[in-house]
Amino acid sequence: MDAHSNEGRPPPHPRGATSGGGRRQVAWAVIASAVAGLSTYYSSLTRPPVSLKSLPASYALCAEGHRIYTVDDSKPVVDCILVDKHSVTATGTLNEVQLAWDEYQNELIRTFYGNEPTAKKPLPVYNVPAGSIVVPGLYGFKMQLRxxxxxxxxxxxxxxxxxxxxxxxxxxxxxxxxxxxxxxxxxxxxxxxxxxxxxxxxxxxxxxxxxxxxxxxxxxxxxxxxxxxxxxxxxxxxxxxxxxxxxxxxxxxxxxxxxxxxxxxxVPIPKWSAWQMRDYAERTVKDALSVGLTSIHDAATSLEEFELFREMDDDNQLPIRVYAMADSDRLSPDDKNDIEIHDPSPAAHVRMRSVKLFTDGALGSWGAALLAPYSDKPDARGIMRLPEDDLQKLVGEWWHKGWGVNVHAIGDRANKAVLDAFENVSDDKDEVAARRPRIEHAQIMRVEDLKRSGELGVLTSVQPTHATSDMWYAETRLGPDRIKGAYAYQTLLKSSRNGVLPLGSDFPVEGIDPLLGFYAAVARLNTEGKSPHGENGWFPSERLTRAQALKGMTLDAAYASFSEDVLGSLSPGKRADFVILDRNIMDESQPFSEILETKVKATVVDGKVAYGGI
CATH class of the missing domain: 3.10.310.70 (Diaminopimelate Epimerase; Chain A, domain 1)
Incomplete structure (x- = not known):
């Protein structure tokens, strides 16, 4: 979701949008993992297959052979997870999660049932289909007319x-x-x-x-x-x-x-009615769940859209989590004075604690703001929608009100201006890093600014499909020198203070399917397996590993929304948001093309099936 002028309706937004209401970039709030099962059993009792939609409040999900990828450094791959109500309570082998369940049941019996053994409940166990894997939930408006x-x-x-x-x-x-x-x-x-x-x-x-x-x-x-x-x-x-x-x-x-x-x-495009907005949002939610998205970073939310999300949540019609960024371009002066942070808890389904600003345009329309003229259009340097002085003032105003500040920046001039603004907002770099300011896109940067972003603790929230969408003309636009600091994802990750690189889909600008972003990040090829540099990928040194890409789409996205303690990995104590995929995209021996063939079997949010079945 990104900047837009048409208040009262959710049309497309410029890049930096992550995502939302149905179209966000999603800065990749992919925060969860999948569960499913063909059979359920306890001890020697074999039970018939059941629909995932009838999952009990507590259960174990298993993918034997270490095919549950937790994005938890202490146990990166496990056979099983134990889910109790809305949270993961244990991970490990089946024996380990069974032991954790038994200890939990024993404690309940001692506390409430006077050590009555018949009060002990069996643990339902579900197995994912052969070849499937479980990963934490992923993040992510495409118009009907594509x-x-x-x-x-x-x-x-x-x-x-x-x-x-x-x-x-x-x-x-x-x-x-x-x-x-x-x-x-x-x-x-x-x-x-x-x-x-x-x-x-x-x-x-x-x-x-x-x-x-x-x-x-x-x-x-x-x-x-x-x-x-x-x-x-x-x-x-x-x-x-x-x-x-x-x-x-x-x-x-x-x-x-x-x-x-x-x-x-x-342009006087008519506003959408409240009914159109609600219908669009509901269809978007369904689309998001179908591709494994459990959370969305909506990178430019109008007040009307925010109230719609809250209304849907109150009606129990918002199964995904929305981390909204207030769209500064669509706030009136009164709105800017009156708007308040809404952050009931890191696991809430609707939150808004950040604001989105926009500095420049996009590369494909010669609007990205560059320090030197375009190589293929010497009379143009792009458009600064917010000149440096205005940007510094706005960043400071929101910063001192306590808001998170996230800024769209594509060109090297725009990115430099944003880093300057964050550097000037406080003399304490640790304070800046603790506030987790974000550059949305960080697409074309001076080599020295790649490093500076990490030193400042500024999060660079990137969308890997931008690289594979733009690679056919980017070097023509930028020339051989500037391209070295463009779409530099591995360099940005290595420069990061905490090894954090949030990955998003930026839908509707790019496709809603987060696996397209995963593929672009690890392959740097188009969907036909091609790039300007051949089948090894475009600037292959900037490819991410599969583990880095998954972390960027899950735990790093959670970190960027101040929710890493409760979301982003399959760790005990965190919410049971997960996705079951029909094949192992994490297997480095598998060709990249397999990623594009992957289907979501089930999407689970808060331990409940929100999409799919087995």
């Missing part, structure tokens, strides 16, 4: 025409979608599309269409949408927009149909 699947401009127009045919719009209905990326199109030169392109198909000519670029930092409008926007602006477009740009025809000076960053706020 433009990211288009490989050409013609494909985009085909998708739109098919959508309009199957879903005839009303006279005032705007058509919204996201995911287009002109750098991937085979029938263009990589430059931005225009309103005229949308008008080239008769069925689209008269419709107001607004299409968000894949990074949600550029909006592509149809002629009708342009006309409505001009009317909304009292008949004329502004010549300049602080923090944004209206792309214009170099000959006529007229808008081409592309609005970048802050200029997108000018």
């Amino acid at each position: 433009l990211d699947e288009a490989k050409s401009l013609s494909d985009v127009l085909d998708l739109l025409e098919n959508h309009v045919r199957d879903n005839p719009p009303g006279p005032d209905t705007w058509i919204e979608a996201m995911g287009w990326d002109q750098t991937r199109w085979s029938d263009t030169d990589g430059s931005f599309p225009t309103a005229a392109d949308l008008a080239s198909r008769p069925s689209l000519t008269s419709l107001p269409i607004a299409l968000h670029r894949v990074d949600v930092h550029a909006l592509w409008l149809s002629p009708r949408a342009l006309s409505l926007t001009k009317e909304h602006l009292n008949g004329s477009f502004p010549s300049a927009i602080p923090g944004g740009e209206i792309v214009r025809d170099p000959t006529t000076g007229e808008p081409t149909g592309i609005f970048v960053d802050a200029a997108m706020n000018l």
